[in-house]
Amino acid sequence: MNSGEETASALGRPWRAPRDHSGPTFVTGRGAWLVDRNGHRVIDATSGALNVFCGHGVERVVDAYASQLRTLAHVDMSQGLSEPAHRLADRLREIPGHGDDRFFFGNSGSEAIELAVKISSLYWSAVDSRRTDIVTFEPGYHGSTALCQSLSGLPQTSSTPDRCAGSVHHLDFGEFTGPGRRSPEARSHIAGQLRAILAGSAAGTVLVEPFLNVGGGIRLPEGLLGDIRRVCDEYGALLVLDEVFTGLGRTGAWFAQEHEGVRADLTAFSKGLTNGVCALSAVAVGEPVLERLPTGSVVTYGHTMSASAAACAAASATLEHMSATGAVAAAHETGGRLLGALGRELRGADGVLDVRGHGLALSVELDSAHIAGSVQHVAYDLGAYTRQQGRTIMLAPPACLSGEEEDRLADHVVTAVRKVVAAR
Structure with a gap:
């Protein structure tokens, strides 16, 4: 494997030492x-x-991106809108189970998670302002910003300061690598732990990955996601699914939640959107959440390149290619x-x-x-x-x-x- 260390470079890399240029180019x-x-x-x-x-x-994706760059690359979504952004949101609504969702676009998976947390906080400010806490799972991973790392449950992110409005409760999944870990007893134990946290804390939001990507490439035990959904319903908690990795086809369904017939209140996704041509992420928000947001409330998010017209055109072309092939x-x-x-x-x-x-x-x-x-x-x-x-x-x-x-x-x-x- 090409070390690359012989090449002097000014390049810095994510999750590596500043001067580490190992690996192939x-x-x-x-x-x-x-x-x-x-x-x-x-x-x-x-x-x-x-x-x-x-x-x-x-080619379908590359051509759509290049063509849109020549026509209109970007507008500030806080001031105006673009036709490609409208088309993409409408196209995403065609995915089964998302026909009444509204889609908020960002650039990265980390941004999508932060936005989902902001929307859930806005929801609770209207419904019950005491429910500021969030439940996440170890060894989950939700991104590299300060907030997202505080939500993650991995050793490499554990030193990050907590940046949430309330407390973060980390529930230990354990290791689902042996047959016993996939048993109904393991599922029941985790559901019981979640029930205890929701009953005894100010938690109103539960954030979980259907597949632990950075946490070791682990699929949750069959039925566990449904258990989590039922416990959330029992205590009136919002379920936020981190489908940044699994969303748009990776697991053999449009979204991993489909495998268990689960519907999240908010779904964050990113990696599958533009086939790597450019940065884009999204949060799908269901109507039951939207209708409870405070009247006249503003979702305070947005970055310079959020929902660029060119990125949205590439995403629509990606979805078309996925359907066609x-x-x-x-x-x-x-x-x-x-x-x-x-x-x-x-x-x-x-x-x-x-x-x-x-x-x-x-x-x-x-x-x-x-x-x-x-x-x-x-x-x-x-x-x-x-x-x-x-x-x-x-x-x-x-x-x-x-x-x-x-x-x-x-x-x-x-x-x-x-x-x-x-x-x-």
């Missing part, structure tokens, strides 16, 4: 493939930053085959703790972060670019993956795991 991407500056081709099992869901270089169904089918192939070869193997997946979000959990790092490097040399989260190798390839590419990816990961474990 890429020059081109097409479909499911990336090419680094040494000419090495790899299957992109990271989908960019988990946001290039349809594959690199989708059956990308959501492909995520379900391809993800199922990949999980089967990886599970047959690696589940129960030496050094492997678990193999799991949810659509095109798959994880191979190993017995140490060191082993996972070595597997990532070997897989890259073989031709697969994967993502390491602690001791877990995550695979989140684009939905355009062909059958041959699917087989190659599985083979490269299996070979890398076996090679690294055998050599230790």
Whole structure:
């Protein structure tokens, strides 16, 4: 794996030391493939930053973005509106279950989470001003701003000051990696903990990820999201779903909440919106929340590039491409085959703790972060670019993956795991 350390650069990087230039430098991407500056081709099992869901270089999306840039790039949404923003909101309403939602646009997943928290706070200011607290879950992750890190439940964000109006209650999910952790008893225990917090605190909002992405590539136990919805209803709490990673196809449904028939009060999403062409995020807010907001209230949010006309045009083109190519169904089918192939070869193997997946979000959990790092490097040399989260190798390839590419990816990961474990 190309270290990149020989190149002097003024570049600073997220989640890295200021002078850390390790890792490959890429020059081109097409479909499911990336090419680094040494000419090495790899299957992109990271989908960019988990946001290039349809594959690199989708002409429909690129052309829509470029065309809109030539026509009208941006207007300030606090002062005026753009036709592409109207069209995108209307197009999102066509997704089943969201026909009465209103969509507020931002730039990033972190912005979407902050906006969802602001809207929930505005709601409670009218309904019951005492309910200022928020319940989140460990090891959840909700973004990199100060507020979002205070809502997250990961060691790397635990030193961030609490920036919420009320308190943040972190409920421990535990590790859902063994069969017992997925049992009805585990679900019942978590639901009971949530019930106790809502009954004994000022909490009015519950924030949860349907799939713990940064927290280790873990799907919540089947039925748990429905349990959380029912407990929220029992105590009149708002359910905010962080679908920044899972929203728009990644799990084989338009939104991960669909798998359990759950409907959130507010849904934050981002990564799937523009296929990586530009920054855009959104919060879907249901009518029951909107109708209870204080009369004449203003949602105090907005950034310079929020809902740019060009980004909205790219997003509409992305949704059109997804519908035309059956990308959501492909995520379900391809993800199922990949999980089967990886599970047959690696589940129960030496050094492997678990193999799991949810659509095109798959994880191979190993017995140490060191082993996972070595597997990532070997897989890259073989031709697969994967993502390491602690001791877990995550695979989140684009939905355009062909059958041959699917087989190659599985083979490269299996070979890398076996090679690294055998050599230790």
